[in-house]
Amino acid sequence: MTVADIFNEIPFAKHLGIEVTEAADGHAEAHLELEAEHSSNPATMIGHGGVTYSLADTVGGAAVVSLTEDVAPTIDMRMDYLAPVTEDIHAVADVVRDGGSMAVVEVEVYDTGETHVATAHAVYKTSGQGAENAWRSENDPRDGAD
Amino acid sequence: MTVADIFNEIPFAKHLGIEVTEAADGHAEAHLELEAEHSSNPATMIGHGGVTYSLADTVGGAAVVSLTEDVAPTIDMRMDYLAPVTEDIHAVADVVRDGGSMAVVEVEVYDTGETHVATAHAVYKTSGQGAENAWRSENDPRDGAD
Amino acid sequence: MTVADIFNEIPFAKHLGIEVTEAADGHAEAHLELEAEHSSNPATMIGHGGVTYSLADTVGGAAVVSLTEDVAPTIDMRMDYLAPVTEDIHAVADVVRDGGSMAVVEVEVYDTGETHVATAHAVYKTSGQGAENAWRSENDPRDGAD
Amino acid sequence: MTVADIFNEIPFAKHLGIEVTEAADGHAEAHLELEAEHSSNPATMIGHGGVTYSLADTVGGAAVVSLTEDVAPTIDMRMDYLAPVTEDIHAVADVVRDGGSMAVVEVEVYDTGETHVATAHAVYKTSGQGAENAWRSENDPRDGAD
Numbered sequence: 140m141t142v143a144d145i146f147n148e149i150p151f152a153k154h155l156g157i158e159v160t161e162a163a164d165g166h167a168e169a170h171l172e173l174e175a176e177h178s179s180n181p182a183t184m185i186g187h188g189g190v191t192y193s194l195a196d197t198v199g200g201a202a203v204v205s206l207t208e209d210v211a212p213t214i215d216m217r218m219d220y221l222a223p224v225t226e227d228i229h230a231v232a233d234v235v236r237d238g239g240s241m242a243v244v245e246v247e248v249y250d251t252g253e254t255h256v257a258t259a260h261a262v263y264k265t266s267g268q269g270a271e272n273a274w275r276s277e278n279d280p281r282d283g284a285d
Numbered sequence: 286m287t288v289a290d291i292f293n294e295i296p297f298a299k300h301l302g303i304e305v306t307e308a309a310d311g312h313a314e315a316h317l318e319l320e321a322e323h324s325s326n327p328a329t330m331i332g333h334g335g336v337t338y339s340l341a342d343t344v345g346g347a348a349v350v351s352l353t354e355d356v357a358p359t360i361d362m363r364m365d366y367l368a369p370v371t372e373d374i375h376a377v378a379d380v381v382r383d384g385g386s387m388a389v390v391e392v393e394v395y396d397t398g399e400t401h402v403a404t405a406h407a408v409y410k411t412s413g414q415g416a417e418n419a420w421r422s423e424n425d426p427r428d429g430a431d
Numbered sequence: 432m433t434v435a436d437i438f439n440e441i442p443f444a445k446h447l448g449i450e451v452t453e454a455a456d457g458h459a460e461a462h463l464e465l466e467a468e469h470s471s472n473p474a475t476m477i478g479h480g481g482v483t484y485s486l487a488d489t490v491g492g493a494a495v496v497s498l499t500e501d502v503a504p505t506i507d508m509r510m511d512y513l514a515p516v517t518e519d520i521h522a523v524a525d526v527v528r529d530g531g532s533m534a535v536v537e538v539e540v541y542d543t544g545e546t547h548v549a550t551a552h553a554v555y556k557t558s559g560q561g562a563e564n565a566w567r568s569e570n571d572p573r574d575g576a577d
Numbered sequence: 578m579t580v581a582d583i584f585n586e587i588p589f590a591k592h593l594g595i596e597v598t599e600a601a602d603g604h605a606e607a608h609l610e611l612e613a614e615h616s617s618n619p620a621t622m623i624g625h626g627g628v629t630y631s632l633a634d635t636v637g638g639a640a641v642v643s644l645t646e647d648v649a650p651t652i653d654m655r656m657d658y659l660a661p662v663t664e665d666i667h668a669v670a671d672v673v674r675d676g677g678s679m680a681v682v683e684v685e686v687y688d689t690g691e692t693h694v695a696t697a698h699a700v701y702k703t704s705g706q707g708a709e710n711a712w713r714s715e716n717d718p719r720d721g722a723d
Contacts, residue, residue, distance in 0.1 A: 151333035154322040176300040187297035188359045189339025196334045213334045214533060214554055217363035217509060217655045219681050219698050221674045235696065236659045240532030240558065241506060242658050245696070258673065258683070260657050260696065262506055262554055266532065309694060360700055363509045363655060365535050365552050367528045381550065382513045386678030386704065387652060389511050393548070404527065404537070404552065406511050408652055408700055412678065443625035448615040468592040478588035481631025488626045494706045505626045509655035 140210075143167075146201045157194050159201045166236035167201035169194060172227050186224030191248055192216070194230050195259045199244040202232035203263045206242070208211035214241065226251045240266050287311075288351045298343050301336060305347045311380035313347035314341060318373045332370030338362070339393055340376050341405045345390040349409045352388070360387065361368035362407035372397045386412050435459075438493045450484045450487050451493045459493035461486060464519045468501035478516030483540055484508070486522050487551045491536040495555045498534070506533065508553035513552075518543045549562035580646075581605075584639045595632050597639045603672035605639035607632060610665045616666030629686055631652070632668050633697045638680040641701045644680065652679065654699035662668035664689045678704045 142162040146152060146169075152159070155177070163167040170176075171194050179187035196216055203211040228250050236243035242265050248257040288308035292315075298305070298341060301323070307314040317323075317340050325333035342362055349357040374396050382389035388411050394403040434454035438444060444451070445475075445508035447469070453460040463469075463486050488508055495503040520542050528535035534557050538547040580600040584607075586591060590597070593615070599606040609615075609632050617625035634654055641649040666688050674681035680703050686695040 148327045149325040150322050150327060151335060155335075160312075176296050178296040181294045181296060187295065187339065188342045188362070189297060189335060192338045192342070192362075193333065195337025196338070212369070213366055214530070214535070215363060215365040215507065215552070216334070216338075217361060217698065219361040219674070219700070220359055221681060223358070231477075235693070236657070238506070238556065240555075241556065243506070243659060247376065255673070259700065260507070260698065262656065262657070264530065264533065325639070360676070360681070361653065361698070365528070365551065365554070367535060381547070382511070384652070384702065387700075387702065389513060389652070401527070406509065406550065406552065408511070408679075410676065410679065440619045441625065442614050442616040442619060443627060447627075468588050472587040473586045473588060479587065479631065480634045480654070481589060481593075481627060484630045484634070484654075485625065485627025488630070504661070505658055507655060507657040508626070508630075509653060512651055515650070532675040 140203045142201055146197060149197065151193065152197050155190060155193055157197050159181040159198060162201040164262040165202055165206045165208060165237065167198045167205060167232045168229065169198040169201065170227065170229035173224065184225060188220060191224055191228060191257045192218050194228060195246040195248055195257065196261065198230045198232040199246050199259070199261045200263060202234050202244055203242045203265060206234055206237060207258070209264045209265070211242065211263040211265050214264055215263040216259055218257055220257050222254050222256045224256050228256060240264065288347055292343060292347045297339065301339055303343050304317065305344060307349040308351040311348055311352045311383065313344045313351060313378045314375065315344035315347065315377035316373065319370065330371060332363050332374070334366060337370055337374060337403045339395055340374060341392040341403065342407065343403070344376045344378040345407045346409060348380050348390055349388045349411060352380055352383060353411045355411070357388065357411050358410040360408040360410055362405055364403055364405040365404050366403045368400050368417050370396060370402050374402060386410070428430050434493055434497045438489060441489065443485065443487050445574055447482060449489050451490060454493040454497040457494055457498045457529065458495060459490045459524045460521065461490035461493065462519065462521035465516065476517060478520070480512060483516055483520060484510050484551045486520060487538040487540055487549065488553065490522045490524040490556060491538045491553045494526050494536055495534045495557060498526055498529060499557045501557065503534065503555040503557050506554040506556055508551055510549055510551040512549050514546050514548045516542060516548050520548060532556065580639055580643045584635060587635065589631065590635050593628060593631055595635050597636060600643040602649040603640055603644045603675065604668065605636045605637065605643060605670045607636040607697060608665065608667035611662065622663060624666070626658060629662055629695045630656050630668060633684040633686055633695065634699065636668045636670040636701045637684050637697070638701060640672050640682055641680045641703060644672055644675060645703045647703070649680065649701040649703050652700040652702055654697055656695055656697040658695050660692050660694045662688060662694050666694060678702065
């Protein structure tokens with residue numbers, strides 16, 4: 140099971156239609172098809188800021204896990220919105236600092252026409268998860284997966 | 286139609302089960318019942334960072350709109366995660382700077398047991414939306430609403 | 432030597448006139464007298480954003496070190512400016528999450544009249560500094576200090 | 578008087594030794610020579626986070642003013658630290674969103690050896706400064722300057 144596969148089994152990623160297509164060596168990519176339920180407005184289709192953020196947070200985590208092979212909870216993320224989202228979006232994440240116990244990730248989000256719709260920086264915790272690590276619990280149906 | 290009503294009609298807020306219960310004078314409150322589809326992990330229930338963020342972004346927008354009575358797109362938001370989300374959450378937002386063309390909002394998120402699970406600061410654009418303002422378009426079914 | 436004393440020996444803190452007055456149990460306080468060289472404008476006195484930030488970063492670090500008794504490099508900080516700085520400022524920092532390998536800190540900055548001029552959230556690295564820890568090097572004139 | 582000249586007259590920029598070398602069309606560059614007073618540590622030379630931030634905030638402002646030709650107060654800035662600063666640093670800023678009443682800026686900071694030491698995103702207010710605009714006051718010694 141690849142890191143991308145693991146992220147594609149995250150219930151919330153599935154709920155939003157997020158698909159991680161690549162995750163290796165601190166780099167990850169993902170996309171999302173914009174659907175009616177993603178809108179921030181009942182009268183028109185403009186993606187909600189939480190949709191773009193959820194894509195970024197997910198792909199950022201995948202970039203980190205592709206390096207660390209352990210769960211990596213988000214400590215903080217800041218997103219700057221650059222243009223309204225009115226079509227499908229895809230995101231690219233890169234670990235720009237692997238600091239041992241935490242990683243800093245940069246995420247860029249684009250729409251189909253390659254308009255740069257958002258940019259984000261995040262910090263993920265990368266070690267000492269210990270008991271928090273449900274991914275490796277005895278009850279994990281994906282046991283031995285990654 | 287109240288500001289809370291308007292936010293409760295946002296398709297993405299409905300999709301996540303976000304309910305805004307109060308929005309007046311730059312202050313807003315909202316909550317979300319944690320469901321299986323909100324999890325960041327197929328093996329256990331830990332709310333995805335994007336769920337908490339979406340609640341915060343929504344209630345923050347409601348706080349701003351309760352002051353400005355116009356659409357208020359998010360310019361940026363930073364969320365710090367303080368504890369894992371394992372139960373229902375609620376959020377409180379306050380405008381801490383109303384700067385004419387933008388507003389700064391502080392959002393605090395708590396779980397049922399009042400554990401402080403996240404804190405966020407955001408900037409929203411608050412004027413000159415002009416043509417972007419679909420809420421007041423001729424086609425708006427909620428015409429004259431707020 | 433107290434944690435406050437250690438921070439008051441930081442060359443850059445001295446250069447700006449930052450004084451840490453309290454640092455214990457994850458809480459710290461500091462102030463700065465606004466001088467001509469702090470201005471962002473040659474024609475009038477408005478404190479530069481970097482002055483307020485430097486005060487916040489310093490007092491935030493002191494709050495962390497008061498818990499961990501080890502160096503705590505800043506991983507990231509976000510500052511929101513709420514009002515122009517035209518007089519002396521003081522800041523209050525509290526650790527809101529002590530996450531083992533990192534700490535999240537909240538900092539509020541006020542002027543003499545108690546106007547809330549800025550708010551910040553930051554993440555500091557709190558362990559595994561190893562060789563980076565110049566504070567405990569053999570050459571440290573403050574050897575055995577804290 | 579160029580935008581770079583204006584920024585080089587900012588008292589706090591002078592106090593830190595920040596020099597803006599370029600500012601045009603939403604792009605700006607600046608550098609700073611690391612001096613003893615910039616250190617975050619009395620025992621060794623590691624630049625204080627506030628020094629790097631002050632450089633970024635200044636060059637970011639210059640990028641905005643090069644587009645708007647009006648004062649542009651910082652609304653918020655987030656800085657992520659990627660590596661310790663132990664030598665001279667330089668920064669590059671670009672406006673990535675010019676939103677009418679506000680601008681989003683991206684700043685990258687490097688040391689002499691081109692190590693990427695910090696990255697930042699900021700929002701600046703870009704219009705309606707009106708009475709706040711001391712730069713164009715009657716008492717401004719640089720009257721008619723830019």
